[in-house]
Amino acid sequence: MPRGETEHRYRSYLITGFFILAIWYLLARILDSIALPTPLAVFSAFIAGLADGSLISHLSISALRVFYGVALASSLAVPIGLVSHEEGVDKFVAPFVYLLYPIPHIVLLPLIILLFGIGDLSKIILIAIIVFFQILVTTRDASRNLSINYVYSMLSLSASRRDIYKHVIFPACVPKILTAMRISVGTSIAVLFFVESFATRKGLGYLIMDSWSRANYPDLYATMVSMALLGFGLYIVIEKIEKKVCRWVYI
Amino acid sequence: MIKAKDITKRYPDGTEALRDVNFDIRSGESCSIIGPSGCGKTTLLLILTGILKPTEGKAVIVGKDMSSPSKEVALVFQNYGLFPWKTVYENASLGLELRGLNRKERKEIVTSLLSELGLKGFENRYPNQISRGMQQRVAFARALALNPKILLMDEPLSSLDALTRENLQNFLLRLWKEKRMTMLLVTHSIEEAVFLGRRIIVLSSRPGTVIRAIDNAEMGDLNYRTKEVFFDKCREVRQSIDTGAI
Numbered sequence: 413m414p415r416g417e418t419e420h421r422y423r424s425y426l427i428t429g430f431f432i433l434a435i436w437y438l439l440a441r442i443l444d445s446i447a448l449p450t451p452l453a454v455f456s457a458f459i460a461g462l463a464d465g466s467l468i469s470h471l472s473i474s475a476l477r478v479f480y481g482v483a484l485a486s487s488l489a490v491p492i493g494l495v496s497h498e499e500g501v502d503k504f505v506a507p508f509v510y511l512l513y514p515i516p517h518i519v520l521l522p523l524i525i526l527l528f529g530i531g532d533l534s535k536i537i538l539i540a541i542i543v544f545f546q547i548l549v550t551t552r553d554a555s556r557n558l559s560i561n562y563v564y565s566m567l568s569l570s571a572s573r574r575d576i577y578k579h580v581i582f583p584a585c586v587p588k589i590l591t592a593m594r595i596s597v598g599t600s601i602a603v604l605f606f607v608e609s610f611a612t613r614k615g616l617g618y619l620i621m622d623s624w625s626r627a628n629y630p631d632l633y634a635t636m637v638s639m640a641l642l643g644f645g646l647y648i649v650i651e652k653i654e655k656k657v658c659r660w661v662y663i
Numbered sequence: 664m665i666k667a668k669d670i671t672k673r674y675p676d677g678t679e680a681l682r683d684v685n686f687d688i689r690s691g692e693s694c695s696i697i698g699p700s701g702c703g704k705t706t707l708l709l710i711l712t713g714i715l716k717p718t719e720g721k722a723v724i725v726g727k728d729m730s731s732p733s734k735e736v737a738l739v740f741q742n743y744g745l746f747p748w749k750t751v752y753e754n755a756s757l758g759l760e761l762r763g764l765n766r767k768e769r770k771e772i773v774t775s776l777l778s779e780l781g782l783k784g785f786e787n788r789y790p791n792q793i794s795r796g797m798q799q800r801v802a803f804a805r806a807l808a809l810n811p812k813i814l815l816m817d818e819p820l821s822s823l824d825a826l827t828r829e830n831l832q833n834f835l836l837r838l839w840k841e842k843r844m845t846m847l848l849v850t851h852s853i854e855e856a857v858f859l860g861r862r863i864i865v866l867s868s869r870p871g872t873v874i875r876a877i878d879n880a881e882m883g884d885l886n887y888r889t890k891e892v893f894f895d896k897c898r899e900v901r902q903s904i905d906t907g908a909i
Contacts, residue, residue, distance in 0.1 A: 561740065567714045568738035569758040569809075570731070579757065583748040660748045660789045 493551025
């Protein structure tokens, strides 16, 4: 990407961020309620949280849960989605996808806690189950919709099935896979809040519930901001990977 | 060299693409196949390459029944031949990579071929960054890198503008004269079929079957396009296509 374009993007991020803060400030002033502190009050709570290290430790635990969840989901969803290119595999996979994808998987929480306990594992698994389907559906669609002509082109070069996956099916699906992962980061942070709101004393979700119960609104908002920054950060990281790995899409 | 023997192809959905197609192309001959859209020309090439299996009949290449893609044959597609996620160089060297040549061997062959085809300096571009004419030359480079005895082409020039197209036709003619490859060109264009085919096979509309094989011994010269006999030949081909379609 040309340097000018990047600069332009950062500038528009900055302007938008400023705009959001301005609206926030105005609302806080108009409502004049302890439930909506001003950005400045939240900012000082945020700095205080950073300074005593508590915010960082909760943030890093949350980030790890999201990371493991998305990694676990992708490591299963991507291969299954790719091999769904084969008619025989898809016949088996498609009914599962159609029946299980539209269900709100978050209701599986009691079952997962029964099976995996109340520790980190069950939190990661719930995140993984939910984003698994998002990534699987996207990957499967991408590998199914690949033009047969690309495969013919490979076959004319006497390619083996492995070659076809390596040179055609996988690279052709990578952009869609990364987009799915980018979207799934947003979802997994929403799930994160849910799974961290009970039976744990660590993570941003816990911190939100805790400061809420203490009616410490600046702390509450500072944690919300951290959660938002976590999502934004992961989103940007995946986008950067996408730009680097899928250079051919952005030309 | 290339023999189509009573080839019939019916797809599972019931469409009959080809019916009893028969022809025989000698070693070193250049042959054009022409016919209306949807006459099963692409299907025929996929059968000759061993990618698709005929419902009845068989394709024999260099004396062997085709059941899987042969190393003697290279196929050039109109679209989709190149992979947009691979650079010009990666696309051109893919066939060699699949044959297990190492990096150095590939580089030697591909680099000289690309510069021969006027693609020097474009090695690291992606297909979407170069013109249609260049893309098609990359497709030729990939096929020629394999040093095939037989070159099959599926409307390789049909998406190009007239000038680029004529340039590449000249290139193909020179290639045929220099390397004496057996070439089979499927095309929509009567002029192209006559310019490049020592023999012109006319297919009917679907299900495709051979209506006529026209001998074209006068071809082989870059000036052929301007000669009276070229126009006569084009007329002859045009007439046999018309009678076939009606």
